[in-house]
Amino acid sequence: MTVGEMLAATVPMARTLNLEFLEATAERAVLRLPDQSDFHNHVGGPHAGAMFTLAESASGAIVLAAFGDQLNRAVPLAVKADIAYKKLAMGPVTATATIGRPAADIVAELDRGERPEFRVDIDIRREDGAVTGEMAILWTLRPNDLGK
Template sequence: MSNRPNQLSRTVAQLQGIPLIGQWATSFALGRVVPFVGTAGLRYEVISTERVVVRIRNQRKVQNHIKGVHAAAMALLAETATGFCVGMNLPDDKLPLIKTMKIDYVRRSQGDMVAEARLRPEQIQQILSQDKGEVTVPVTITDESGEQPIQAEMIWAWVPKKRG
């Protein structure tokens, strides 16, 4: 088992090191790797092995019929934050897979939204040490009012990459 940074964490570190445009460059580059993330205009505010914060602006391309962030875009926000939290820790020879996505829409959202995913040290150790497994990644999604319009539970699994 190695605590050596994986390809994703090395790339993020390089992008975030670009003066003045590091955050923009990171969001742009990661949006190219996962095209749907780029299409929705997600912006990465914090990316570390313990915590990932992602924002979505309430703009026309992600709105629903009542001019709020669409339910599917809210799910994308939660999935992206939790997935990158796992991805920042996953050894390069493993493949992350979303296993369960449970979302309760509890109130109408207001304005932009932010998802914050966190992993505890023991969860990170589990990701680093197990050949395959799964982890529930805690995520909090808030809107401009500071309230939580949705509550989400994301379970991520990982398996060895197939060779060849």
């Protein structure tokens, strides 16, 4: 099962918005929100909530791609999210996520018994390439044995 299939199967909102998983690796994840009138705002573009979900889903895809092999000992959790809407988004939009530091460093912290935190940055773009939004999400890998 691919990362996109896993997210679509386990995250109903990703299915609801018909998100398209274009790429999901440990280095980069790219998701697309098709232009759908059911999810438009008052000016005819994608609703801010739909764009937030798109970006958050892209961050989840890269986290699963980078740390899917750690799920037996830790659960990834979003800790904090900040989003800035930069330009009017119209039509389909694409979110591209990248992790702010090497995955190996994050796993090394987990190996030392720590609860690592790391940032995922996401750009949201229109089809013409203009950045319509930027999001940063702070994630953690919470060890499954935390508190035992």
